[in-house]
Amino acid sequence: MSAISLSNLDISYGDTKVVHGVNLDIAEGESFALVGESGSGKSTILRAIAGLAPDWTGEIAVLGKTRSHGIERDVARQVQMVFQDPYGSLHPRKTIDAVLSEPLDINGIGNRGERVEAMLGAVGLDQRFRFRFPHQLSGGQRQRVAIARALMLEPKVLLLDEPTSALDVSVQAEILNLLKRLRREQGLTYLLVTHNLPVVSFLCDRLAVMRQGRIVEVADVELLKTERLVEPYSRELLAATEGRVLADTPS
Amino acid sequence: MAPLLSVQNLRVSFPTHRGRVEVVKGISFTLGRERLGIVGESGSGKSMTGRAILKLIRKPGLVTADRLEFDGVDIRSQSEKQMRAIRGARISMVMQDPKFSLNPVMTVGEQIAEALVTHEKLPRRAVNERILAMLEAVRIDDPQRVAGLYPHEVSGGMGQRVMIAMMLIPEPELLIADEPTSALDVSVQAQVLDIIDDLVTSKGMGLILISHDLNLVSRYCDRILVMNAGTVVEECAAGELDKAQHPYTRGLLAAMPVIDESRDELPVLDRTQWAGT
Numbered sequence: 001m002s003a004i005s006l007s008n009l010d011i012s013y014g015d016t017k018v019v020h021g022v023n024l025d026i027a028e029g030e031s032f033a034l035v036g037e038s039g040s041g042k043s044t045i046l047r048a049i050a051g052l053a054p055d056w057t058g059e060i061a062v063l064g065k066t067r068s069h070g071i072e073r074d075v076a077r078q079v080q081m082v083f084q085d086p087y088g089s090l091h092p093r094k095t096i097d098a099v100l101s102e103p104l105d106i107n108g109i110g111n112r113g114e115r116v117e118a119m120l121g122a123v124g125l126d127q128r129f130r131f132r133f134p135h136q137l138s139g140g141q142r143q144r145v146a147i148a149r150a151l152m153l154e155p156k157v158l159l160l161d162e163p164t165s166a167l168d169v170s171v172q173a174e175i176l177n178l179l180k181r182l183r184r185e186q187g188l189t190y191l192l193v194t195h196n197l198p199v200v201s202f203l204c205d206r207l208a209v210m211r212q213g214r215i216v217e218v219a220d221v222e223l224l225k226t227e228r229l230v231e232p233y234s235r236e237l238l239a240a241t242e243g244r245v246l247a248d249t250p251s
Numbered sequence: 252m253a254p255l256l257s258v259q260n261l262r263v264s265f266p267t268h269r270g271r272v273e274v275v276k277g278i279s280f281t282l283g284r285e286r287l288g289i290v291g292e293s294g295s296g297k298s299m300t301g302r303a304i305l306k307l308i309r310k311p312g313l314v315t316a317d318r319l320e321f322d323g324v325d326i327r328s329q330s331e332k333q334m335r336a337i338r339g340a341r342i343s344m345v346m347q348d349p350k351f352s353l354n355p356v357m358t359v360g361e362q363i364a365e366a367l368v369t370h371e372k373l374p375r376r377a378v379n380e381r382i383l384a385m386l387e388a389v390r391i392d393d394p395q396r397v398a399g400l401y402p403h404e405v406s407g408g409m410g411q412r413v414m415i416a417m418m419l420i421p422e423p424e425l426l427i428a429d430e431p432t433s434a435l436d437v438s439v440q441a442q443v444l445d446i447i448d449d450l451v452t453s454k455g456m457g458l459i460l461i462s463h464d465l466n467l468v469s470r471y472c473d474r475i476l477v478m479n480a481g482t483v484v485e486e487c488a489a490g491e492l493d494k495a496q497h498p499y500t501r502g503l504l505a506a507m508p509v510i511d512e513s514r515d516e517l518p519v520l521d522r523t524q525w526a527g528t
Contacts, residue, residue, distance in 0.1 A: 176508065
């Protein structure tokens with residue numbers, strides 16, 4: 001069964017259509033990356049799956065069930081999102097304990113204290129952080145909290161929107177290791193949005209390159225690692241990452 | 252040839268409840284008309300070093316140095332008024348985020364004009380010509396139209412190019428670029444840095460590029476200083492980054508995933524190792 005399947009998905013913000021006819025099929029347990037420059041619609045796809053961009057047509061199916069345009073609690077329990085900016089995505093006046101308990105509260109799940117304690121352990125945060133506020137934590141620690149919050153409901157799928165782009169390289173390494181370990185331990189499916197191709201090499205199995213709201217290429221990560229992406233735009237991205245100009249592209 | 256900038260034993264400190272905390276702990280370097288990269292993580296003091304050179308650190312922050320000289324001028328003894336004649340005109344700085352550095356209620360053209368006429372009296376027609384030429388130099392198509400736009404109407408990459416135009420139009424001798432591209436996409440990043448690189452090389456300016464991205468800095472600079480916790484831990488030529496010796500530099504390099512990644516786990520910096528230094 002596929003974890004996420006999108007067919008003929010068009011997404012608009014008001015009168016502007018930003019995603020055009022996207023078809024994607026992500027298997028359960030897979031780690032899939034969407035790459036492309038800002039404005040290419042990659043985050044918008046995540047938002048539509050999460051229910052944050054309700055203005056879409058086509059079909060979005062999560063774990064075999066098509067989702068509606070409204071808020072769906074079933075979907076929310078299985079699909080959770082981690083946002084880019086750990087400084088903006090945590091409520092400044094809620095303690096870490098409150099942030100992590102909230103999803104449990106909403107879904108009427110008991111045993112909250114123990115679950116919060118276990119989750120802090122799982123994301124590698126010391127218990128002493130439990131009753132602190134976000135401003136008392138570093139960027140990397142906050143991103144761990146954001147990941148912990150997404151995992152509180154034991155979802156099957158994580159939508160990761162540039163989870164490390166606001167972090168230092170050494171902290172990025174810690175978070176990437178954490179994401180890799182969690183996926184292995186809990187059999188999670190990842191849909192990762194990033195513009196950092198080396199991160200894709202490290203964390204993902206397949207990738208889709210997007211440009212101007214369309215998917216231009218879907219490829220296995222092996223092709224990325226060996227620099228055998230086919231589409232000119234994908235090769236351009238790859239070249240930009242490595243800071244060189246492709247010899248065979250006219251410019 | 253005398254160096255453009257020479258810094259000796261530069262220290263920046265801020266008072267806290269537990270006494271003064273030094274964020275830059277006595278660093279020294281000289282800069283000719285070359286491209287120098289300063290690399291380090293958040294909190295390493297790299298931005299503070301850049302700001303100290305422009306005397307932008309306000310009280311209660313305290314800057315001391317045995318020597319802080321720009322082209323023979325002792326920055327330490329300059330008054331605010333004298334500094335204003337240096338900032339922009341002779342040393343200018345490109346900040347990280349165009350969204351917060353541009354004035355939201357002035358058009359792009361007006362802002363660039365302001366940067367120019369503050370330092371130079373020119374007839375309006377000449378000002379306009381310079382602005383359009385500068386916008387063209389930072390590779391903005393249709394400069395006439397863009398000059399009339401407000402900052403919220405331009406994209407991040409274009410905003411950053413406007414910033415660069417603004418900083419370069421008074422033709423300074425030294426450009427300090429503090430994370431000029433970290434708010435931008437990879438594909439735009441390269442463009443913006445190429446523009447800076449072109450202008451710096453063609454005008455023979457000095458450049459200090461401050462960034463946390465080792466690879467990027469090694470690509471665009473001649474020399475690199477690696478900073479950690481307020482000190483320079485390593486200095487090397489950009490081409491010899493892979494021969495870096497210090498464990499911190501090596502750790503940073505290893506922590507970055509690469510395109511042909513085959514490691515199962517990325518090595519993580521052991522921070523306690525440098526806690527004493």
